[in-house]
Amino acid sequence: MLRARFAEQMSEIHKALVEGGQVIESALESASQSISTGKGFKKTAKYEHKTDEMEDNIESLCFHLLSTQQPVAGDLRLISAALKIISDMERIGDLCRDIALLSPEFSETMDTSKIMLMCKTASEMVKLGINAFVAADTNLAFQAIESDSYVDSLFFELKNDLIKAATEHPHLAASAMDFLLAAKIAERIADHACNIAQWVIYALTGERRGAYG
Amino acid sequence: MSSKFEVKELNLFFGEFQALYNINLQFSEREVFALIGPSGCGKSTFLKTLNRMNDLVLNCKITGDVLLDGKDIFSAIDVNVLRKSVGMVFQKPNPFAMSIYENIAFGPKTHGVSKKAELDEIVEMSLSAAALWDEVKDRLKKSALDLSGGQQQRLCVARSLAVNPEVLLMDEPTSALDPLSTLKIEELICNLKTKYTIIIVTHNMQQAARVSDKTAFFLLGQLIEADLTDKIFSSPKDKRTEDYITGRFG
Numbered sequence: 001m002l003r004a005r006f007a008e009q010m011s012e013i014h015k016a017l018v019e020g021g022q023v024i025e026s027a028l029e030s031a032s033q034s035i036s037t038g039k040g041f042k043k044t045a046k047y048e049h050k051t052d053e054m055e056d057n058i059e060s061l062c063f064h065l066l067s068t069q070q071p072v073a074g075d076l077r078l079i080s081a082a083l084k085i086i087s088d089m090e091r092i093g094d095l096c097r098d099i100a101l102l103s104p105e106f107s108e109t110m111d112t113s114k115i116m117l118m119c120k121t122a123s124e125m126v127k128l129g130i131n132a133f134v135a136a137d138t139n140l141a142f143q144a145i146e147s148d149s150y151v152d153s154l155f156f157e158l159k160n161d162l163i164k165a166a167t168e169h170p171h172l173a174a175s176a177m178d179f180l181l182a183a184k185i186a187e188r189i190a191d192h193a194c195n196i197a198q199w200v201i202y203a204l205t206g207e208r209r210g211a212y213g
Numbered sequence: 214m215s216s217k218f219e220v221k222e223l224n225l226f227f228g229e230f231q232a233l234y235n236i237n238l239q240f241s242e243r244e245v246f247a248l249i250g251p252s253g254c255g256k257s258t259f260l261k262t263l264n265r266m267n268d269l270v271l272n273c274k275i276t277g278d279v280l281l282d283g284k285d286i287f288s289a290i291d292v293n294v295l296r297k298s299v300g301m302v303f304q305k306p307n308p309f310a311m312s313i314y315e316n317i318a319f320g321p322k323t324h325g326v327s328k329k330a331e332l333d334e335i336v337e338m339s340l341s342a343a344a345l346w347d348e349v350k351d352r353l354k355k356s357a358l359d360l361s362g363g364q365q366q367r368l369c370v371a372r373s374l375a376v377n378p379e380v381l382l383m384d385e386p387t388s389a390l391d392p393l394s395t396l397k398i399e400e401l402i403c404n405l406k407t408k409y410t411i412i413i414v415t416h417n418m419q420q421a422a423r424v425s426d427k428t429a430f431f432l433l434g435q436l437i438e439a440d441l442t443d444k445i446f447s448s449p450k451d452k453r454t455e456d457y458i459t460g461r462f463g
Contacts (some may be wrong), residue, residue: 003460070419072446073455206448 006069013061013082014133020054020089021130023047024096028123028189031096034103035112035119035182044100051093058086074203081203088192088199092126095185095192102182107175110165114158115179118151118186125151125193133200141204142212144197151190158183217242217380217410218263223277225258227270232258234435236277240380245402245411247421247442250431251457256414259431260382263412264299265292281380297324300373304385306365308357308372313340313349316357316368320376335375343371344401363394370401381405383413387420399424418458422446430454 027047034040062079065071071079099119106112125144132140159180166176198209218240225233233255240246248256258267265286267273279286286295297320309316317336318326326332336353340346345367349360357368366386373381383402387395402411402424415421421428422442429439430451438451449455456462 006460072418072422072458073449075459076447 003069006065006075009061009065010075010078013058013065013078016054016058016061017082017085018130018134020051020058020086021126023050023054024089024092024126025123027051027093027096028119028126031099031103032116032119032123034100035106035115038104038106040103041097041100045097048093048097051090055086055090058082077203077206081199084199085196088195092122092189092192095189099182099185102178102185105175105178106182107172107179109172110175110179111161114154114161115183115186118154118158118183118190121147121151121154122186122190122193125190126196129193129197129200132197133203136204138201138204141197141200145194148190148194151187155183155187215242216240217282218412219278219280219283220263221278221280223259223262223275223279225255225262225267225276226272226274228272232434233262236436238429238436238439240410240412242410243406243408244427245406245413245425247425247428248412248414248431249416249418249421249428249458250437251462252416253433254431255434256431257384260384260412260414263380263382264296264301266301268292297376298378299380299382300376300378301382301384302366302369302373302386305389306362306369308360308365308368310356310358312354313357313360313368314353316372317375320372324376339371339375340368342374342405343367344397344404345371361394363390363397366390366394366398367401370398370405374405378409380410380412383411385414385416388416395420418446430457432457 024047027044027050030040030044030047034044062083065075065079069075125147128140128144128147132138132144162176162180162183166173201212202208216239218238220236220238223233223236224231236259248260250256261267262275262279263286267275275287281290281295281298284290290298309319311319314336317339318332321332321335326335337346337350340349345364348364349355349368357365360368366389370381370386387398390398399420402413405411406426413421413425425442427439428442428445430437430445430449430453432453438445438449438454440450445454446458449458
């Protein structure tokens, strides 16, 4: 095969993105645990460091290939998408750490089921996006994108719950603010997961998000 | 944009060997169209068909239509008139062994221009359009063979422009040039397309991506895919195109 070394480096990017997806899932799981226990910041922060390292590695490899191999077509789409995807993954890592940082401030009386569900759904979205990438199946990526509106609706429900709780129990207002902040962060994580799925579709088909709304 | 060249169901044979299979393509006015494909795919043969250079090849048989502004180039246009309208620049610069001035004036003289003032104007305009005037204006009487390879190639472009063509065919015009001269020719192509239709055969994929508006991919005498260059180099439809441009074969 021509350009065997290049093909090998392209598969390194592929592999690194799959690994990145797994790290993100672990970071989200760790953030979820911290919501329920109020502990686990250090563990979540480790995953955040890991995503920073992954971003550096993937960026270096992509920049190297862009400058030396002049990739086109599917190769160029994969490299471009990888640069965008790893940026979203790195942001998710940061946001998971932020949730873990806030979680000790939550009152024990708060119902965590909705925010936990938001984190779980975001994690599934990342998984679907990466599976779509591995299986070259855009249907899985579209499923991930569709889940974003579900996370949005959970956020608005939770916001209303918190306004009600803070109104009825003013002593919970400060905790409710932190809780709302964490919920907003979880909603942002789902947005980044949605971005990942959109870039996977671009890598597979060349279609930008404007093409499918 | 209206169609300058239209090729319909073109088949070309060298004796028993079929070199081109049922080619259908349209070239619009004032666009750069790149033809790419591996060696022997028929892209240069196709290019030469557009100004009937293959007529000179023994046992060459052509079927189908090639229309220039709606007129059949094989039956409705005199070959000399065709080649005046459709200039050609080759892989290797081929200046005549005469002065820079005479290289440019040769074509117009052949077509009946004899007044010195008129020839002077054509020489200056052609050399300026080919981005060579400033470099040679003080040595027009010197031999063209003393120019560098890149300058010689721009001289050949100027020579083509001197007879006021509508289409420029370029067969790997930079493959014998250094990187700087290559960039000058590419810049020139981008400037010339405001006035001319340019069809370029190139082995340099990045060059096709840089200079052309549309690209056609040929393989084993067949036109596999033709589309906007952006589309071909980002999301080609045919897997064979993708495999070729990404270096999986070729």
